[in-house]
Amino acid sequence: MEAFHLLSRGGVQFDKHKYNKDVQLFNSTRGSDKGKSADRSAVGQLPAELDFFKYAAAPESTSTKRKASEAGDAGRTEKKKKQRQGEDRDVDEDEDAESAPEDPSSSTSPPMPRHKVTTKGSNVPPHAETFEALRERYSIPSHIMSNLKEYGYTVPTGIQSYGAPILLESRDMAAISPTGTGKTLSYLLPVMTALGVPASSAKSGAGAGVRAVVLAPTRELAHQIHNECLKLAQGRKWRIVLFSKATAATLADKSVRDKVDIIISTPLRLVAALNSGHVELHNVRHLILDEADRMLDSEFLSQVREVVDACTHDNLQKAVFSATLPAGAEKIAMDMLRDPIRVVVGLKDTPLPLIAQSLTYVADDPSKLPTLLTYLSQPYNPPVLVFASSQPRATSLAEELVLHAVPNVDCLHAGMTKKEREDAVSRMRRGESWVMVSTEVMARGMDFKGVREVINYDFPQSVQSYIHRIGRTGRAGREGKAITYFTDEDAPYLKSIANVLLQSGSQVPEWILKLPKPSKLKRKQMGKVKRAEAVNPARRVGRSEAIKKRDMIAGSQRRKERVRMVPEVPQEEDRRSTGEEPVS
DNA sequence: AAAAAAC
Incomplete structure (x- = not known):
């Protein structure tokens, strides 16, 4: 009844007075962002969801200023900063984070909080301080490098600079890195580099069948990973499939599915396709478990095992990623991996x-x-x-x-x-x-x-x-x-x-x-x-x-x-990297 | 160590 009244007068009312402050904030940040959004117009055609390179894009100053507008929060913000500095002194040994002084945009990039990085395992390859260093060492394809550059992606995060070399050396890995520190790129970049050229390319000696699989626990996350993958893939005819009922059906044709490069899926969806014979995994050389502890808990484990067992290629590389990895899950993960390297960014959990x-x-x-x-x-x-x-x-x-x-x-x-x-x-x-x-x-x-x-x-x-x-x-x-x-x-x-x-x-x-x-x-x-x-x-x-x-x-x-009383995008970071008009 | 999510 009450709801009916609400709806009949046009939905929920927007209280301008109540939210005045926020609106002003939105407006002011928009203006200050003008110059930056211009040079990104080339990516403006991308759907909003294809929002991959955000890590390069956040000017920290805005978030700090924004917080300062709340008197109660101002003190805490200061405190936080001191704590962060303190932490750097104590634990930081990761010097790559600020190591691109020649890059003019690095001054506007947010300094990613610097974390201690610890590695455990045999013959750990040295980390790469820059994407350029990665390219020199492992010949990252030029289209991937230019995609990174085009989106203003300049400095690798901790997990990217330590984890990518490990994967590029074909090693198995268990990676633990905090939320929001760029784990997705840290595996997509090496996997796509290792794949070399799309299977559809004439000179590809890839064999028949999908060569990389990424598993994630929810549809939404799989979707997000897929979008990020598409961004890296720009410029080459990669076939990257986000598994759903519909896409699984299109793979009924073997000649189609043999040309697929990467599958991104939730476990049960992939197991279902496996059982119905709509996909084979014997050519898979890279298997990534995102949110690994979730994927290895009791409900998902048997499904994940089925997928792992179906990946019968001799050179199967496996890697697991999460922000948290409790002892039980870590044991299961380590038993699945061969000669793994364990990377921990920051403090575990x-x-x-x-x-x-x-x-x-x-x-x-x-x-x-x-x-x-x-x-x-x-x-x-x-x-x-x-x-x-x-x-x-x-x-x-x-x-x-x-x-x-x-x-x-x-x-x-x-x-x-x-x-x-x-x-x-x-x-x-x-x-x-x-x-x-x-x-x-x-x-x-x-x-x-x-x-x-x-x-x-x-x-x-x-x-x-x-x-x-x-x-x-x-x-x-x-x-x-x-x-x-x-x-x-x-x-x-x-x-x-x-x-x-x-x-x-x-x-x-x-x-x-x-x-x-x-x-x-x-x-x-x-x-x-x-x-x-x-x-x-x-x-x-x-x-x-x-x-x-x-x-x-x-x-x-x-x-x-x-x-349309609501600002379309609440803050400048979004505006920058989502592009202008989302394609629904 | 439990609910939600996976089809």
């Missing part, structure tokens, strides 16, 4: 120090919604990513926010249709979502570089989940903010999360640190805590009704697009 993390006590579940509404009624930095623990809770929360007239609310979980999911992602990419409510599906790998705040509405189920969730912000050298709500019921797990905050330089109230270590019994109880499906207990809705309301949320989004 520690988020980036430039994410300002905090914990907020909310007593019980019903108190969360008012807390969030209050938070969103004050100026905040959109877009905000809000994590809920289940699909119904995500739906219900998004619906509550819409009913309370929060502007530009969006929802994304795996219970939605493929198209709904794709639409939600592209609204997010275009900066049209201000508050994105989601489940774990968005927790890993997704690179919305504009995300400035993460709110854990529901407490994360594990330290790994926490690290990946908050890693959706603070990407590629930018600052970010992460707030985690906790209730009395979450107490057993609170301390382990608090330790993560401490390790990465955020403050934790004294009393939380004094909590006893959770006992095994308590942990078991944790699992038994069942949260209500509806976020607002006063408004319980049935499943079918929830879906209807979700559609209404989507409807209100469409309406708003017409009204």
Whole structure:
């Protein structure tokens, strides 16, 4: 009823006064970006999703200034900087990060936080300080080099400068590098270099069948990797296939599938194609597991094993990547790899120090919604990513926010249709979502570089989940903010999360640190805590009704697009690297 | 160590 009124007057209203400050910020950053976007016009034709080279593009100054506008945050920003400097002194031995003084653009590039890099294994190849050094050593194809250059990609990140040589020397690798530090390029660049020329090329002696496979845990992430791969591939006729029902069907023709160079897929999708005989993997020479710990946990493991076993080529190179790799998963990974090199960038299982993390006590579940509404009624930095623990809770929360007239609310979980999911992602990419409510599906790998705040509405189920969730912000050298709500019921797990905050330089109230270590019994109880499906207990809705309301949320989004009161892209970094007009 | 995601 209430929702109907909202929708009938044209969707959620935009409160200019409330968000005035943000609008001004958007405007001012746009202007300052003029010169830069001009020289990137050549890539303007690319869809917004093809947003690969963002790591090169973020001027740090804007994020710092932006934060400074919030008095409360200013002090913390300063503190963060000091901490970062302190960390450099302590652990930095990675000197390549600033080693391109001859490059004029390096002064505007954000200094990627410098991390200690440790390697373990036999005959570790030396790291490469620049992409040019990589090219000289391993003859990176010229079209790849020019793609890097064209997008202003100048200095490799830690994992790129250490990891790429290892892969280029055909070694197996387990790579652990924090969220938002460019892991994807660190494997795509070597794999595409090793493939040499596309299989469709006449002079290719590639043999028949796909030669590289990348596995990722969610459709959205596979899609994102595919887009990044397409960018590197520009200028050559690579056949890079994002696996879906539709593309799998097109591969029924053997002459088509024999010319495919790279497949990017979720595990089950690929296993299904394997079983139906629509794909063979005996020619695969490079197998990459992204988000490796997720891929190796119990639900995915057997599927991943099937794929690995189907890759029977003698020279199969395997590599696994993640920001987190718990001991159990690492053991499984190491057993899969032969003579592996293990690379750790930064401190294992520690988020980036430039994410300002905090914990907020909310007593019980019903108190969360008012807390969030209050938070969103004050100026905040959109877009905000809000994590809920289940699909119904995500739906219900998004619906509550819409009913309370929060502007530009969006929802994304795996219970939605493929198209709904794709639409939600592209609204997010275009900066049209201000508050994105989601489940774990968005927790890993997704690179919305504009995300400035993460709110854990529901407490994360594990330290790994926490690290990946908050890693959706603070990407590629930018600052970010992460707030985690906790209730009395979450107490057993609170301390382990608090330790993560401490390790990465955020403050934790004294009393939380004094909590006893959770006992095994308590942990078991944790699992038994069942949260209500509806976020607002006063408004319980049935499943079918929830879906209807979700559609209404989507409807209100469409309406708003017409009204166009929202800045198309919330900040200059997005504007620069997404190009001008996204091709839907 | 548990929910979500994978078709």
